[in-house]
Amino acid sequence: MRLRFLQSAMAFESWPVTGMREVALFGRSNAGKSSLINALAGAKVARTSRDPGRTRTLNFYAGDGVLLVDLPGYGYAHMSKEQQRRQTALLERYAQRREALCAAVQLVDIRHRPSELDIVWHELLKRRGDPLLLLLGKADQVGRGSWRSREKEIVETLGSDAPVVFWSARTLEGRQAIESFIATIRQVPMG
Numbered sequence: 001m002r003l004r005f006l007q008s009a010m011a012f013e014s015w016p017v018t019g020m021r022e023v024a025l026f027g028r029s030n031a032g033k034s035s036l037i038n039a040l041a042g043a044k045v046a047r048t049s050r051d052p053g054r055t056r057t058l059n060f061y062a063g064d065g066v067l068l069v070d071l072p073g074y075g076y077a078h079m080s081k082e083q084q085r086r087q088t089a090l091l092e093r094y095a096q097r098r099e100a101l102c103a104a105v106q107l108v109d110i111r112h113r114p115s116e117l118d119i120v121w122h123e124l125l126k127r128r129g130d131p132l133l134l135l136l137g138k139a140d141q142v143g144r145g146s147w148r149s150r151e152k153e154i155v156e157t158l159g160s161d162a163p164v165v166f167w168s169a170r171t172l173e174g175r176q177a178i179e180s181f182i183a184t185i186r187q188v189p190m191g
């Protein structure tokens with residue numbers, strides 16, 4: 001899909017007002033959120049890193065009539081307590097207050113049992129009541145034969161009833177399903 005970087009923002013006052021609906025990417029640090037943006041764009045529009053904690057701001061991308069928002073990861077331990085507190089506050093504020101937010105994608109690493117924070121965020125996103133897509137990312141890192149058992153463990157641990165998509169930024173497995181999900185958001189009423 002066509003994606004154009006719109007802006008980065010931290011403070012509430014600087015979040016863009018566009019009238020467009022938003023789909024935001026939630027997931028722990030290093031899960032592959034920014035890589036997903038690049039994969040969908042088919043170009044390097046977002047900064048990624050092997051080290052967790054790369055994305056520190058809300059990053060807004062415009063594409064096909066919706067905004068995609070690349071968020072900082074939750075649960076990044078290697079920053080000061082004060083920074084952690086601020087990052088969490090920013091994420092919570094965005095998730096709870098952002099009126100344009102109409103759908104969420106939660107990205108978890110297919111290789112690992114979801115963390116305590118994955119569970120907490122899953123519940124928070126579920127409570128919002130908006131469409132929620134669960135991505136089992138880095139699917140290229142485990143054999144296809146174990147995808148179903150990984151799915152079962154992750155879905156049970158999260159207590160999730162969200163639709164699941166296997167995703168890889170390397171092979172682009174799952175891209176169509178993600179783009180379809182995003183396309184449906186244009187039809188969701190806002191607010």
Ligand SMILES: Nc1nc2c(ncn2[C@@H]2O[C@H](COP(=O)(O)OP(=O)(O)OP(=O)(O)O)[C@@H](O)[C@H]2O)c(=O)[nH]1
Nearest residue numbers: 029030031032033034035048049053054055073169
């Ligand atoms: N094998 C594999 N590696 C991936 C995939 N997606 C992302 N990665 C790698 O995972 C690392 C982290 O990717 P990012 O996209 O920066 O992760 P992020 O979720 O944006 O991380 P923060 O900005 O810290 O929250 C990078 O080294 C990526 O190359 C994938 O589908 N498969």
Ligand SMILES: [Mg+2]
Nearest residue numbers: 033034054055
């Ligand atoms: Mg990132």
